Amino acid sequence: MKFKTTEINGKQLLSFTHKSGLEVFIYKMEDFRTTYTVFGTRYGSIDNCFSADGETVTVPAGIAHFLEHKMFECEDGDAFLKFAKTGAYSNAYTSFDRTCYLFNSTNLFEENLKILLNFVSVPYFTKETVEKEQGIIGQEITMYDDMPNWRVFHNLLNALYKEHPIKIDIPGTKETIAKITDKLLYSCYNTFYTPSNMFLVICGDVDENTVAKIADQEILQVKKEPAKAIFKEEPKSVCKNFISQKMEVLKPLFAIGFKDMANKTLKQTTAMDILVKILAGETSNMYKRLIDEKLIDDDFTAEYNSGRGFAFVSLEGASDNVNRVCEIVLDEIEKAKQNGISEEEFNTVKKGVTGIILKQFNNPEQVASMLVDCAVKKVDLAEELKIIKEITLKDVTDCLEVFKKENYALSIIE
Amino acid sequence: MCNKEEILKNVKIIYNKTEKFNTTRIAFNFILPLNEKEIAANALVPYLLTSCGKNYPDFQKLNLKLLDLYNADIGAVCDFNGDNQLLKIYCSFLNDEVTEEKNEEKAVNLLLDLIFNPRVENGAFLKEDVEREKHLTAEKIKALFNEKRKYALAVTVKDMFKNEPYGNFVSGNLEDVLALTGETLYNAYINILKKSTILINVIGSKEPAGIKEKVLERLSKIDRDPAELNETKTENGGKVNEITEYAEIAQAKMVLGFKGEKPYNILESAALSLFTDILGGGPYSKLFTVVREKMSLCYYCAARSKRSKGYFTIDCGVDVANIEKAKAEILNQLELIKKGEISLDEILSSKTALKESLYSLNDSQSAIENWITVNENYKHIPTNQDVMARIDKVNINDIVNIAKTFKLSTVYLLLPKQK
Structure with a gap:
């Protein structure tokens, strides 16, 4: 097997494409006892309409997440219990654009890798096991419904998007999951769990030839082109600029969003990341004013999110005076547009962002998370690190145009 | 080290x-x-x-x-x-x-x-x-x-x-x-x-x-006069306190709090860790396999211990209609442990999982730092290997015996407000 080798932060990143189409990334962390491994597919909650065998199929909301739960069940027993024998910690998650299965182990890497590749490669669903899962996931959905932080964010997505399925809750609702059947699960599996739509990321002290050998043994599917999800055209402006929900909270929660054009270049999304830190990070005038006026507390967050067909900035927190928060947020953005961003501020934040990334190389899980993100977005980690160095103040200032009235929405829980 | x-x-x-x-x-x-x-x-x-x-x-x-x-x-x-x-x-x-x-x-x-x-x-x-x-x-x-x-x-x-x-x-x-x-x-x-x-x-x-x-x-500029630190005490017994609160929620939350007879230092804590882990830790635990997987009553149902104060809690999120059923089954699973109904598989899975997390200790600076802080009072600070050796020695009787020392102290319910 020929591996492509790149040196990142003094260690080697090896990659290769398996004959099945599976992309494999191995970051060699020889001095760490922990190995963090993720086997994922570029399939998430937004992929609920797709074409299969020439027909357009629309599946119930929440099915990607439901499928994730069901994958752990194998004909010869539960995958969790197989990992329990080796001691590895295993888990899985579904987000908008990906489903990932992972284990974290300090022993028996080869056995664990075999279990992981095997249970994700061999689906096993029956009518009975699907019905049982509807009870457990129903409880999970109820739990999320009681979480105001979760609700305020998902409501914001409903305000920002009119057509894009990012507006649908990842786990679906009790009503939508009731429509899920074993047949639908097989249909989604066969469409999106094809190796050429998948990736394997391993960070730790492992031998790459052993990984390649195990992949040969466990990944038996032949290479085929992955299906594509079908998205309706999404308007540029927001669906609505205000959404509110009543829940019992001690103080109102808010999520302010700015919808961005989707599918930007890596350089543009990196510049957006830096811009959001300059505008709303802990060193910004916006953050200082909000804290000084006691409008927010330190769990205020500002992030840029992007994926297939969506991109937006979100500012979230809790406040007794959400109107005043919005005033300050918009005022500071206006000031940045009028007065520009200073070279000094830009350089300091860029230095900070570089530090954030370098520190992640201390932790196999965090390196894996960066590599998974790159795999999903089909970008090169080394390229991403290089781009940060190359970003200029102009690149960042150009992104300010995202922050305009027609892109703005507010979600509150009170 | x-x-x-x-x-x-x-x-x-x-x-x-x-x-x-x-x-x-x-x-x-x-x-x-x-x-x-x-x-x-x-x-x-x-x-x-x-x-x-x-x-x-x-x-x-x-x-x-x-x-x-x-x-x-x-x-x-x-x-x-x-x-x-x-x-x-x-x-x-x-x-x-x-x-x-x-x-x-x-x-x-x-x-x-x-x-x-x-x-x-x-x-x-x-x-x-x-x-x-x-x-x-x-x-x-x-x-x-x-x-x-x-x-x-x-x-x-x-x-x-x-x-x-x-x-x-x-x-x-x-x-x-x-x-x-x-x-x-x-x-x-x-x-x-x-x-x-x-x-x-x-x-x-x-x-x-x-x-x-x-x-x-x-x-040197400070007139230091260090205070003597407390020796931690834990006592159990007495009547069980029941608390019910209401909130605008859809799913009820239930917590059961159990107190032991004493706190445990890191080297004494192996049996306690195994007991709570087998009860409601990993996916092989009794609460996960029975209350969540078999009976589909809860999405989470977990037991966690605090060795430094000698107590553990079990918490779950559950439909109001199933509270009594869930509580009865949780207590039943605890009784099974006290009666020694623990399989070798459960013990082995739990030992393996606990040792796994100990192995990874040295891969995190904050984990190493916290470990040193809470175990500093030993002449030689125990290593993760020392604790793993203790885990290996724990047998079924140690788990049963430690389980028997805990008594239910508080039952807390957070219920949906009636509309």
């Missing part, structure tokens, strides 16, 4: 050399006997010290300085370690080899400057800083209510130890926080420097130059 030096009475620098990280972590741990009247003031001081300083008059300037040091991370943690209060101020920064700048010395000096050179005038912290930090802490206490699972657990533990200082929130009670002033906080700050046991943990590839001398120089 550790080099421990007592540089003054009850002031130790513990250096743990490790080459695998590109950062160095230094933590100042101030440990004091838990005193109900002092919890709120003591707990706020580390946050105040890490938000500004004489040379960094506001947090914006401080944060800019941290970004300029390649996002050096300065933070505070307050917790209880048994019946003692632990106040931690830490800094984690990239090594000079990575930044190719003099990052390390600047970061160490910044940390020392924040701890020993606070922004005070006339024997008081400045009002604007105090009000800002009080507000942030008060909001944190209030915000707990928004996270119902955490809230339910916190209220249960508070109730289990309601007649002792441990039965307080780690940040203190809301009314105590709101009553704090610049003067009371300054007095608390001086008291912390004088009375606490101080552990300075350094985890990294090399000990920052001159750190011992720098600390000694600053502490």
